[in-house]
Amino acid sequence: xxxxxxxxxxxxxxxxxxxxxxxxxxxxxxxxxxxxxxxxxxxxxxxxxxxxxxxxxxxxxxxxxxxxxxxxxxxxxxxxxxxxxxxxxxxxxxxxxxxxxxxxxxxxxxxxxxxxxxxxxxxxxxxxxxxxxxxxxxxxxxxxxxxxxxxxxxxxxxxxxxxxxxxxxxxxxxxxxxxxxxxxxxxxxxxxxxxxxxxxxxxxxxxxxxxxxxxxxx
Amino acid sequence: xxxxxxxxxxxxxxxxxxxxxxxxxxxxxxxxxxxxxxxxxxxxxxxxxxxxxxxxxxxxxxxxxxxxxxxxxxxxxxxxxxxxxxxxxxxxxxxxxxxxxxxxxxxxxxxxxxxxxxxxxxxxxxxxxxxxxxxxxxxxxxxxxxxxxxxxxxxxxxxxxxxxxxxxxxxxxxxxxxxxxxxxxxxxxxxxxxxxxxxxxxxxxxxxxxxxx
Numbered sequence: 455x456x457x458x459x460x461x462x463x464x465x466x467x468x469x470x471x472x473x474x475x476x477x478x479x480x481x482x483x484x485x486x487x488x489x490x491x492x493x494x495x496x497x498x499x500x501x502x503x504x505x506x507x508x509x510x511x512x513x514x515x516x517x518x519x520x521x522x523x524x525x526x527x528x529x530x531x532x533x534x535x536x537x538x539x540x541x542x543x544x545x546x547x548x549x550x551x552x553x554x555x556x557x558x559x560x561x562x563x564x565x566x567x568x569x570x571x572x573x574x575x576x577x578x579x580x581x582x583x584x585x586x587x588x589x590x591x592x593x594x595x596x597x598x599x600x601x602x603x604x605x606x607x608x609x610x611x612x613x614x615x616x617x618x619x620x621x622x623x624x625x626x627x628x629x630x631x632x633x634x635x636x637x638x639x640x641x642x643x644x645x646x647x648x649x650x651x652x653x654x655x656x657x658x659x660x661x662x663x664x665x666x667x668x669x670x671x672x
Numbered sequence: 673x674x675x676x677x678x679x680x681x682x683x684x685x686x687x688x689x690x691x692x693x694x695x696x697x698x699x700x701x702x703x704x705x706x707x708x709x710x711x712x713x714x715x716x717x718x719x720x721x722x723x724x725x726x727x728x729x730x731x732x733x734x735x736x737x738x739x740x741x742x743x744x745x746x747x748x749x750x751x752x753x754x755x756x757x758x759x760x761x762x763x764x765x766x767x768x769x770x771x772x773x774x775x776x777x778x779x780x781x782x783x784x785x786x787x788x789x790x791x792x793x794x795x796x797x798x799x800x801x802x803x804x805x806x807x808x809x810x811x812x813x814x815x816x817x818x819x820x821x822x823x824x825x826x827x828x829x830x831x832x833x834x835x836x837x838x839x840x841x842x843x844x845x846x847x848x849x850x851x852x853x854x855x856x857x858x859x860x861x862x863x864x865x866x867x868x869x870x871x872x873x874x875x876x877x878x879x880x881x882x883x884x885x
Binding site (some may be wrong): 456457458461464465469529534535536537538539 | 728742744752753764769805
């Protein structure tokens, strides 16, 4: 099982694998917003949690369409579907690899970008905690969307349309936790609700995604 | 390949895209034997192999073996271009829990290419890598869809030798091919007589919502 994870990570880090793509996009969003909104710290500080979360969502979305599409193209998914590994595990591992390559670097880089957006000091721990707990949901929900569109040529746009609405609860609770944290309030409630969404998604969606892939492979 | 397995199929009907292509298909393939599927393009060779591999559901009929005993080699080889030959094979070996990477590379004459990225292989070399994957799966029944595409004469002979070794070790193979593999002992099954009848003539109807069955 570890073999699939290491293979996916190795593919991501090799040339053209897309590692750093999401991170660079996230960075660009955080740099462009102050340029567009203007350098007033008070305004930026107010919108920083929302901007960082929306940036994280879009950055996650960037690499999702490759999650299964490449494996379908070269026939690997057919072979994985007949391998001794359950397809549910395949989906879960690929989502985990996606998170390690996208969500985790975003979480680690977010405090630096928070600085650019004048995020109040009290918000930093909440930002990191919220992203750490929320980005796994983004990867798993994205894997489900990628599984649904697996048979569609150039399904990237369709995938975005399917997945972004499903990201809404994570976005609302995640940004709310950071907002409360930045205002020196207690953000535990939205954080816990978001963690619940993540746990639910991680527990259920691999099964849904595997079923979608089985149907799409026929 | 310790266990002796017989693949037997009874009354199988298969469909592609909801349209039945083959019906009433029955055969038995004991271990150590190969079965060559013949039929014109569109006869349902690939669909039959995919159904046997468990990638799609049969409309009717039964299979004696679980998909765990079979392995499928299709037109697409499941090779990652940015990984080397040995990395590609090691991955499939790890997935199937076997260790025979070096032996598989030697058998398909890939040892000299072990550290070459798959992107830099020729079409025939890629095909050899795809076929070497069969060896590392350790599964007894091979389902081969046009295994010799883009192979030169020497590689076809090489592969026929590997196939013969697999059969001698108690394995078996179902092969869809148009060319002569040099396996005179293999049984030949012509799929033409099993062509599915149209539904109005009493043939099985492809379920409209087969995706949800």
